[in-house]
Amino acid sequence: KAGVTQTPRYLIKTRGQQVTLSCSPISGHRSVSWYQQTPGQGLQFLFEYFSETQRNKGNFPGRFSGRQFSNSRSEMNVSTLELGDSALYLCASSSPRGAGPTDTQYFGPGTRLTVL
Amino acid sequence: DQQVKQNSPSLSVQEGRISILNCDYTNSMFDYFLWYKKYPAEGPTFLISISSIKDKNEDGRFTVFLNKSAKHLSLHIVPSQPGDSAVYFCAGAGGTSYGKLTFGQGTILTVHP
Helix, strand or coil, X not given: CCCCEEEXXXXXXXXXXXXXXXXXXXXXXXXXXXXXXXXXXXXXXXEEEECCEEEEECCCCCCEEEEECCCCCEEEXXXXXXXXXXXXXXXXXXXXXXXXXXXXXXXXXXXEEEEC | CCCEECCCCEEEEECCCCEEEEEEECCCCEEEEEEEEECCXXXXXXXXXXXXXXXXXEECCEEEEEECCCCEEEEEECCCCHHHCEEEEEEEEXXXXXXXXXXXXXXEEEEEC
């Protein structure tokens, strides 16, 4: 079974631009979560989607948004990029059933975003 | 508020010996804990998990212990191998917080041949 895939793997943008990152979950998984990893803040939860609905959201500004499609693929968007948005963005999928908070999450390789 | 803490930034162990990685948590709503292994510029790889109804879970060389009263968990790797060298993260989940893992800051494990 193929794992979680993320595209692109690397991105370079300038301040003020916007960016869209894509995530394809493991086949049959219906829940997709997004995380940001930075050296200073570690791994932080952005949001989670299940059946095209955002069920949970972390403490990030409204510039960070996401969506999920009917095939469970998900995208996240960051508008008006700031230097501090430079990070590794990870998505994870879980749960064929989308049952609850305690399903194991499996991560993709991440997208490395650099904001200049 | 750091709800999951890994107080040792690094650990160095000889090949064949036991590696013990520790994690403390403060959120009483957590009822599921996971350990992940991570290499730079890659996504975390799931290693092992434990539910709060258990105090021990084993999978091959990896064993996780949970002490709920102390809000402490540990990962034991026996025997340690050079290929185990990586950053190890513990994470907590639970309550109604769907899809959210709360991670510790990670411990860099180095296993010397």
